[in-house]
Amino acid sequence: MTGNPHLSTELVHAGNPDARVAAVLVHGRDQDPEFMLEAARRLALDDDVAYVLPRASGRSWYPGRFYDSIEDNEPCLGWSLEAIEVAVAAARGDRRTLPAIALVGFSQGACIVAEHLARRPEPYGAAAILTGALFGTPDADRVPAGSLGDLPMFFGIAEADDWIPVDAVRDTVAAFQRAGARCELHVYDDQEHGINEDEIVAVRSLLTDLLERSA
Numbered sequence: 001m002t003g004n005p006h007l008s009t010e011l012v013h014a015g016n017p018d019a020r021v022a023a024v025l026v027h028g029r030d031q032d033p034e035f036m037l038e039a040a041r042r043l044a045l046d047d048d049v050a051y052v053l054p055r056a057s058g059r060s061w062y063p064g065r066f067y068d069s070i071e072d073n074e075p076c077l078g079w080s081l082e083a084i085e086v087a088v089a090a091a092r093g094d095r096r097t098l099p100a101i102a103l104v105g106f107s108q109g110a111c112i113v114a115e116h117l118a119r120r121p122e123p124y125g126a127a128a129i130l131t132g133a134l135f136g137t138p139d140a141d142r143v144p145a146g147s148l149g150d151l152p153m154f155f156g157i158a159e160a161d162d163w164i165p166v167d168a169v170r171d172t173v174a175a176f177q178r179a180g181a182r183c184e185l186h187v188y189d190d191q192e193h194g195i196n197e198d199e200i201v202a203v204r205s206l207l208t209d210l211l212e213r214s215a
Helices: 033-043 076-092 106-117 166-178 195-212
Strands: 012-015 021-026 049-053 101-106 126-130 152-158 183-190
Touching: 012 033, 021 033, 021 076, 021 106, 021 195, 033 049, 033 101, 033 195, 049 076, 076 101, 076 126, 101 106, 101 195, 106 126, 106 166, 126 195, 152 166, 152 195, 166 183, 183 195
Parallel strands: 021 049, 021 101, 101 126, 126 152, 152 183
Antiparallel strands: 012 049
16 A cells, blocks of 8 residues: 555545444545535435545545546546545444445546446445546447346436536446346436536435445
8 A cells, every 4th residue: 555645544434333234435636534524414314324535635536637538637546546445344344244245436536437447347235426527548348247136326417517418427337237226327417517406316315225235
């Protein structure tokens, strides 16, 4: 881990540390964990979920755009994925398995979460990709490295988002569906670059279902 700037600060923890379900919340560019903490407050599940939030060095997980060649975003992309692995390990602790953990990312953070799932398709409990897509140039045919089983995934994107083209999100959904994930996509007609209330409701539903399955 030496030399990874995203590991130079402590993880942020919120919610109930003793909860049987945990969620890793990953912020976007020019943001910090406080942005995702506000989303967690809107979820209103603090008594039932342990939240773990990594922090990007310099408020950015990688320098370019997600549709640049993967090599152009290295080594920052690799560092970012390592930071997610560290956050997942913290979320597991000594009491939780991967099926009790949800991954939730917004914008840059959503791209990082999607990439982590594609490269390491492990049995997580749920995932939400809020305004994000898999890395790679538009002509790249991205395929997850293995089966995602029946992983429930929610994708939210505005039709005219300034940062993430909706077609890239649709391609990402198709890639995860081919890997066995159970995907739900909501495309919004009018949305600022943020997390809207419908997305909060969808993430709350994912976590509530995960709580029921983990009982």
